[in-house]
Amino acid sequence: MDSLVTSAVAVGGTLAGASLTYLFGWLTARRAEAVARREQLRRDRIAAYTSFAGAITDLRQAVITLWFTHQGDADPASAQTEADRRGATADHARFTVRLLTEDPAVLHLVDETFAPITAIAEAPDLAALKEHEARSQTALDTFIQAAGRHVR
Template sequence: MNILLAVLTSAIAVGGTLIGSWSTYLFQRRTAERAEAVNREERLRQERLAAFSTYAAAVTELKRGLITLWFRRRRALRDQDTREELQAAQLDSDRLGAAAEAAAFRLRLVADDPGLRPLMTAISTHLGAISHAADRQAVIAIEARFEEAVTAFIDAAAARVQ
């Protein structure tokens, strides 16, 4: 009878140990899964934040390049700029345009949000209007509307990464 009691006690002890180990494993696994989900969300938030800021910086640089090109074209018409300077401004604008387009593609990949598309379209519209500006006052007015559109974009983007 003592042997049976010893075996039963040992079996209960082993069973308790196994149940304790199994429950610890399950709790640790759940904790690790939750931590991974939080890390994944934080990485996505960081990616979105980087994409938003990269896009805003790229379109702002493109605006600068387009305004420079606009002034160089006006000076070239009055023979105040050399052809090389005009070509350099054109190449710079093309490079900046490609960078802005790449930033927009990346933004759509990591944060494709239908609510941001009209804001991005407004930014593009103002950028496109720069080359058609009739005079310096028109460029200044377009630049002001561009800045308003970028501010609206940044405000909307900030709400999405908080």
């Protein structure tokens, strides 16, 4: 009878040990999976934020070029095409940021970066263009600062 009890305790201990090992392994795997998911989201956000900032900078430069083209005697068709292409690239980058960000403040800043660029295209003179260009850079800097909090 003693050997039966000893065997039952040994089997019970083995089952408990195996169950605890499985449980701890499962918890560790879930924790590692969550960490990997957060790190991948962080990397994706960094890529999206930097792509957006670059696209906005390129768009601003193209719109300024278009403005100067309109002021001179040159045909603005190619400058308009380039500005449109860069605008589409900036929109694509905006959509990517929207997919990866839930923060309403960051999403608002993304949209706000476009307003000064639109104003650049409609600037009546060089002084107004420079003012809108500065506003555009300030808006972009504000976005970068807010977005940076999500990846640090």
